[in-house]
Amino acid sequence: MASRLSPASDWATRIHAIGARVTPARLAVLGLLERAEQALSHREIEEALSSGFDRVTLYRVLDWLVESGLGHRVTDAERVFRFSIASPANAAHGEHAHFRCEACGKVFCLDDVPVPTAPLPAGFSGKAVEYCITGQCARCDHKDHS
Amino acid sequence: MASRLSPASDWATRIHAIGARVTPARLAVLGLLERAEQALSHREIEEALSSGFDRVTLYRVLDWLVESGLGHRVTDAERVFRFSIASPANAAHGEHAHFRCEACGKVFCLDDVPVPTAPLPAGFSGKAVEYCITGQCARCDHKDHS
DNA sequence: CGCGCTCATGCAACTCAGTTGCAATTGATA
DNA sequence: TATCAATTGCAACTGAGTTGCATGAGCGCG
Numbered sequence: 341m342a343s344r345l346s347p348a349s350d351w352a353t354r355i356h357a358i359g360a361r362v363t364p365a366r367l368a369v370l371g372l373l374e375r376a377e378q379a380l381s382h383r384e385i386e387e388a389l390s391s392g393f394d395r396v397t398l399y400r401v402l403d404w405l406v407e408s409g410l411g412h413r414v415t416d417a418e419r420v421f422r423f424s425i426a427s428p429a430n431a432a433h434g435e436h437a438h439f440r441c442e443a444c445g446k447v448f449c450l451d452d453v454p455v456p457t458a459p460l461p462a463g464f465s466g467k468a469v470e471y472c473i474t475g476q477c478a479r480c481d482h483k484d485h486s
Numbered sequence: 487m488a489s490r491l492s493p494a495s496d497w498a499t500r501i502h503a504i505g506a507r508v509t510p511a512r513l514a515v516l517g518l519l520e521r522a523e524q525a526l527s528h529r530e531i532e533e534a535l536s537s538g539f540d541r542v543t544l545y546r547v548l549d550w551l552v553e554s555g556l557g558h559r560v561t562d563a564e565r566v567f568r569f570s571i572a573s574p575a576n577a578a579h580g581e582h583a584h585f586r587c588e589a590c591g592k593v594f595c596l597d598d599v600p601v602p603t604a605p606l607p608a609g610f611s612g613k614a615v616e617y618c619i620t621g622q623c624a625r626c627d628h629k630d631h632s
Numbered sequence: 633c634g635c636g637c638t639c640a641t642g643c644a645a646c647t648c649a650g651t652t653g654c655a656a657t658t659g660a661t662a
Numbered sequence: 663t664a665t666c667a668a669t670t671g672c673a674a675c676t677g678a679g680t681t682g683c684a685t686g687a688g689c690g691c692g
Contacts, residue, residue, distance in 0.1 A: 361688050363640065382678075394642050399679065401640090419565040419649080420678065437604060442613070456602030458583060458617070463624025467588070471604070472616040478609025507659055507668060528649075540671050545650065547669095565678080566649065 358408055365393050369401045370410070370425070379414055379422035379438070379447040414438055414447060417474070422447050438472040443480035504554055511539045515547045516556070516571070525560055525568035525584070525593040560584055560593060563620075568593050584618040589626035 351370045352362045360366075368389050373380060380388070386398055393401075402423050405411030412426045417440060427449070437453040440446070455471045497516045498508045506512075514535050519526060526534070532544055539547075548569050551557030558572045563586065573582075573595070583599040586592070601617045 361639065363688075365641075396643080396680085397641055404640095415561055415563060415565050417561060419561050419567065421565065439606070439610060439612075450607065452607065453604045456604055458599045458602055458619070460585070460619065460621075461596065461598065461624070463627055464585060464619075464621065465627055466585075466619040466621040468620040470616070470618040470620070473604070473606065473610075473612040474614040474616065475606075475610065475612040478607070481609055481611055502660095509659075509669065511670080542651085542672080543670055550669095 354410070358410075360404070360408060365397050365401050366404070368393065369398065369405065373405075373411065373423060373425045376424070377448070379412075379416075379424040379449060381416070381420050381422050383420070385423070412449075414470075414472075416440060416447055418445075424449050427451055436471075438470075439477065440472060440474045441477035441480055442474060443476055446477065448477065500556070504556075506550070506554060511543050511547050512550070514539065515544065515551065519551075519557065519569060519571045522570070523594065525558075525562075525570040525595065527562070527566050527568050529566070531569070558595075560616075560618075562586065562593055564591075570595050573597055582617075584616075585623065586618060586620045587623035587626055588620060589622055592623065594623065 351367055351374075355362045355366060355370075369385060372385060372388055382395075382398060382402065385402075386393075386395060389398070402411065402413075402421075405423065406413045410426060412424050414422045414424075416422050437450040437455050439448045439450050441448070450473075453471075455469050457466075457469065460466055497513055497520075501508045501512060501516075514537070515531060518531060518534055528541075528544060528548065531548075532539075532541060535544070548557065548559075548567075551569065552559045556572060558570050560568045560570070562568050583596040583601050585594045585596050587594070596619075601615050603612075603615065606612055
């Protein structure tokens with residue numbers, strides 16, 4: 341898979357396939373998230389799409405995105421939600437690691453990092469696992485050394 | 487309630503040792519958190535301590551608690567902060583696993599569960615790790631089976 | 633192509649967690 | 663006990679996210 345295929349047109353198809361309506365707001369958000377290399381907050385999305393969707397519309401698109409399984413939500417350390425496209429890998433085993441850069445504040449989805457499993461105390465049954473590493477991302481780490 | 491050593495008096499000593507002032511609010515919060523078996527939210531603390539500390543005072547006590555290293559903060563899925571006492575184990579390696587029960591919403595500190603480490607992509611340097619498992623706690627799991 | 637049902641959008645007002653500024657109080661030290 | 667900085671309480675504020683309701687836009691159907 342060199343390029344992730346799928347120009348905007350593909351989203352319309354996928355949206356349609358799940359029985360939902362294809363709207364400008366949804367296409368815009370999906371396109372933006374697909375281009376983004378990290379999980380974006382509502383605020384960031386609002387600013388990037390300054391072309392004028394309503395705050396609330398974006399919230400609803402993002403909710404829909406998570407509900408429909410196309411997207412994926414994390415709560416970051418600053419207690420704001422961040423959204424990303426659910427990659428095939430994510431969708432498959434339902435969980436993947438995140439990395440939060442202390443320097444630039446960005447949250448990356450580490451699709452290639454396996455989520456380790458830990459043994460639980462007796463009586464506890466785990467379903468989902470959240471695994472988030474905090475530190476410096478490649479870009480900020482590089483800046484430090486220069 | 488088999489008592490983890492340290493009655494209230496011990497807190498006064500520890501607070502004093504780190505060069506901070508011993509106040510009723512701090513003692514109340516520390517005592518409450520010590521008794522609690524899960525991380526508590528500001529709201530829960532406020533209700534438990536209905537004896538009338540100001541909202542803001544509690545926020546400040548909690549901030550102080552984390553800053554001073556006596557306490558420990560997690561952001562839960564509902565995007566609210568939860569606080570717990572930093573156990574010696576926590577303090578030692580600085581990180582430990584959490585468990586969030588979907589049924590009762592409580593957050594437990596799993597001091598005995600080792601936090602697994604995962605390999606990072608090149609250029610990324612990790613500092614802290616957050617490891618949170620979601621599922622059913624022993625109590626709620628038990629209820630299901632009865 | 634146009635009709636109409638339903639869902640999506642925009643607007644305004646709201647909730648709730650957490651923060652800030654400032655004056656009054658209190659803890660610890662001398 | 664007097665002193666002074668740290669802590670508290672109050673009030674007002676911020677910013678993320680939610681809700682209700684009227685309007686507008688998809689899209690399936692004839």
